[in-house]
Each structure stands twice: as structure tokens, then as C-alpha cells.
Amino acid sequence: MKQDHTNTFRLTAAVTAGLTLIVIPQAANAAGVLAGTLIENTASATYSSGSASGSVSSNTVTVKVDELLDVAVAGLTTTPVTAGSTSIVLEYSITNTGNGGEAFNVTVDPAVAGNGFDSVVQTIAYDSNGNGVYDAGVDTVITNGAATSSIAADGSLKVFVIVTLPTGATDASTSQVRLTADAVTGTGAPGTVFTGQGEGGGDAVVGASGASDNATDEMIASLATVALAKTAAIVDPFGGSQPVPGAVITYTLVATVSGSGQAEGLHVTDIIPAGTTYQVTTLKLDGAGLTDGADADAGVASASGIDVDLGTVAGGTTKTVTFDVKIN
């Protein structure tokens, strides 16, 4: 409802004979009026002549608003995404900062200058169900360079890029992946006109962004390396350390996992050397005994060899496996 004002007064404005020279730049609304909108201006006048009065209307001038092609791309992962042995999802947003519905061609480039490694792009998909998270098999997958669906003026669309580490990536090295969005209607220097190709029947005009924008997301490799060292200690039946029949050899296998990642499915295995006999129930992991049978604990031992399943081992961890054999 309009409010009435008590302090209104009449004022006669000066007639502006020329053009206003002072120009103060003024930003348009985020997306501005929609492409195709008609700006129609009509003036009217009233007057008196003697005791009579009259009125008149001007012609109407009409200007159609053309489509401004503008886009903003942002990488949504503020800190590097940790990439291990499984694929990771990088998230980007494409915002249509123009004033008409527009689709954008999406190009993903994993080879950015300064990368420690170039990741392998598996899938590019956009958030077609609008729930903000990647839904494999649900969100629409596009090929590299293909277009999104049309994004409404001032609207945003999330794009997911699923990548994996390449072979040869080293622990703690980083990599960026660049996503570029180009207006399907066209890109170019600001002011470039695509006649008749605008939304709403007008022209399309490239805006300040050049109708193209890009952003990067960063990932950091989190890998582990495993070093295995084997030592032997001999105790002979005479209290010495000579490898004579009847002497017991204690083998020590030290698995050292280093790096920021983790070793997965790590097994320590060894065979019982020829001419020796495994000494039952001597298998130990970090000093704790393991049964020889295949059961709930991590170790299995037999006359032919041992196998200790360490599972997933975080970097910075050392695991020690010992077992005894007797020289025949």
C-alpha cells in the first residue's frame, strides 16, 4: 500500500536544454531486466488555454532489452581435496550473470601450469537434480566441452568433476583442475554482438566477463610407501650364534609405512627356507602371539610360509612380524 506524505510540496523543475554532462557510473542489478523486456516510454501533458484546458500524449518509444552474455565460475573446494586411491569429486559453480537463459559449454583441463601431477578426469556431470551433491548415475554426465542445460538469468548450476590420481603421483604433491564455462551463444571481447541470437528475440551482447570464465579446484595427493626390512638372529644349541643343525633362527620383518596416506590391504608374507622347519606358534605381530591357523587373528603360518594381513596401515606406522625356524 502506498503511503501518503504530509510534507509534499510542488516544485517546478528547470527545463534541461542540453544533455547532462556529469556521469556517475551505476551498476545494474545482478542480472538486470530479462532479455526481451520492452522499455516503453510515453509522456503526456496537460495545459490550459484561456478558460479551456487540454491534454496530449506523445508517441511511445520502445526499446527491446537485448541479452547480456555473462558468466562467473567458482571453484567450491576452498582447501585442497585429499586424493588417495579412490576417485574424488571436485565441485564448481557456474552462475549466469547475464539477463537471459543461457547454456554454457564446460571444458575441464587437468593440466594446469605448476601442477605436481595432472589428474585423470573420469566424469563431468552437472547437478541436474539440484540437490547440491554428486549423485552417480543420476546427475547428467556430459563430455568434456559439451554444454550444460540452460541456466536461468542469475541462476547457478553446480558442476562435478570426478578425478583420480595418475600413476606416478607422489605423496603430498598438489594439482589443480581448471573448469571453463563459455556461453553457448558465443564469447568474445565485451561488446561483441550476435545479431538476433539473444534470448527474447533481440541480439546477444558479450558482457564484461567476455561470456567466459574459469576457476580451479585443488587436490593434494595422499599416498603411502611401504619399506620392508628382514633380519635374522641365530641361537645355536650350545649357547652361541652359529648356523648349525638344531639352531633356531628368528626372522624379523619390519614393515615401515611412510607418507601422509595409508597402505591398504598390506600383507607381510615369507616362505620357510629350505632345510629349516617352522616352529609352531612362534608367529608374532608387534610382540603379540598369533595363532597359526586361519582364524580371527591376522596371522597364518604353516610349514611352507607365513602370511600376516595388516589391512590398512596409516603412514608413519611400523609393523614388526617375527617367526622362528629351526635348522634341520
Next chain:
Amino acid sequence: MKTNWISAVIGMTAFAASTLSAPALAETAKAAQVELESDVKVEKVVAENGTVRKTWVTPQVVVPGDRLIFSVRYRNVSADKVETFVVTNPIPQPVMLAADGADALDVSVDAGRNWGSLGALQVADGKGGQRGALNSDVTHIRWTLPVLNPGESGTLTYNAIVR
């Protein structure tokens, strides 16, 4: 309807009646003692030898943020003096009055109910209160000329920015 309107224009010259079959615009212009002609130009910034020059051209391509200049050319086409000549121009919704020069205009922010200088007007702030009106709130502009002598003409302009 048309006949009623013409008969309301008291002081109309006799030849107006013979123009009833002519196109509406021409008929209106001839029937009235004053002609009004509306026009629009768009500002184009031209860079020449390192200097930036602004020109006003007929709109070919118009996008949000562009500056338009709307003009109303008036002319007293009668042989009589016209008094209290008031030109009212509603601001088209897709544009807003440019801030520069707005303070010198007689404006309305409520569809022409109340008038004043921009600084003296208020609008609802959307929170139950009032705030000072801004150039973007202006709905109408008005110019008042006390006297228009026969043959006298001029141009009224306002600057607007495509929202």
C-alpha cells in the same frame, strides 16, 4: 471514445474534425494545441586516441546497465498562448532514473500521487518504517512550464539506466 476525447479538448480548431479517419497519432497531434514527441537514445562510450568520449546514438543494442536518455520535445502548434503546461512522464519499469541530475527534478515515488524533490520524499522501507527515497524509487517525472507562447518549443530530457 475517440469522439468524446476530442470534444473534451476545448478550444480545438475546426479542422480537427476532418481528421477523424487519419491515423490516431497524427490525429492526436493535430487535435492538440501542443505536440509532444518522445525519443530515446543510448549512451555509447567511444575511445579515441586515448580519450574517452560519450555519444548518444539511436538504440541498436541495449543491455542492463546501459544509460538511456529519454527526451520529450514539445511545441505549441496553436496560435494561442498555453499556460500551466505540465508534462508528466512515467518512468518505464525496466529502467530507473539516473542518480545524476535526479535531485533537480520534480518527481513522484508513488505513481504520481505525491510530488516533490527526491530528497523530500520517503518510501516504505519494507520493515514497517520509512526511508528516504532513492533515484531508483522514482515512478514519475514532471516538468511544469508556466507559459508556452505560440510556436514556442523545447526539449525535456531525463537520464535512465536499464535495470
